[in-house]
Amino acid sequence: xxDAEQQELLAxxxxxxxxxxxxxxxxRALEDKAAIHERIVEYGLLCDARDWDSxxxxxxxxxxxxxxxxxxxxxxxxxxxxxxxxxxxxQRSTSGAKPAPAPDxxxxxxxxxxxxxxxxxxxxxxxxxxxxxxYSLVATRDDGRQPERGVHEGSYIFGFRRCEGSWLFRSxxxxxDNARNPMFQRA
Numbered sequence: 001x002x003d004a005e006q007q008e009l010l011a012x013x014x015x016x017x018x019x020x021x022x023x024x025x026x027x028r029a030l031e032d033k034a035a036i037h038e039r040i041v042e043y044g045l046l047c048d049a050r051d052w053d054s055x056x057x058x059x060x061x062x063x064x065x066x067x068x069x070x071x072x073x074x075x076x077x078x079x080x081x082x083x084x085x086x087x088x089x090x091q092r093s094t095s096g097a098k099p100a101p102a103p104d105x106x107x108x109x110x111x112x113x114x115x116x117x118x119x120x121x122x123x124x125x126x127x128x129x130x131x132x133x134x135y136s137l138v139a140t141r142d143d144g145r146q147p148e149r150g151v152h153e154g155s156y157i158f159g160f161r162r163c164e165g166s167w168l169f170r171s172x173x174x175x176x177d178n179a180r181n182p183m184f185q186r187a
Contacts, residue, residue, distance in 0.1 A: 001155065005068065005175045009155055012132035015121040033120045035167050036129055036160055043158075043169070044113030044135070052085050058168055060161055065172040069154060070094055070179035090184060098185040109183055112138040127162040128170075139183035150183030152176065
């Protein structure tokens with residue numbers, strides 16, 4: 001992780017939250033943070049299952065996803081994001097990095113997102129939030145002869161918006177160390 005990426009994560013920690021004015025407001029803030037935590041966990045599980053319909057149901061129509069770290073990508077809107085989820089390209093941000101496998105090779109991998117160290121900050125009038133989360137992603141392939149496994153780390157900065165009483169992802173900034181994972185390199 002670069003110093004700039006670290007600073008973006010630490011900026012989430014520095015965000016001030018609106019102070020609840022009474023017990024019902026404090027309870028609502030706690031319930032909101034629990035619901036956002038659940039969204040983060042759902043994100044990992046649905047990505048691992050490749051349940052794109054259920055995942056995209058948890059996004060705003062104007063979702064904006066940016067990949068950073070060893071990857072580079074910027075996608076806006078559910079249709080564009082669906083296309084990237086269904087046929088990932090993993091464009092490298094560093095010159096000299098080994099090329100990513102073809103989309104079909106990536107889709108043959110199994111994944112496990114391991115999320116940790118989340119910080120959630122409610123924002124504005126309480127209908128927006130930001131979360132910083134660190135993760136490890138374990139990728140495996142078992143062709144029946146020799147199982148293979150690779151791991152990489154990264155961080156997320158998720159933006160959320162409450163829509164019709166439900167918390168939805170409105171933005172994702174993903175700092176990935178993906179290019180260093182041997183499972184994400186072309187053979």
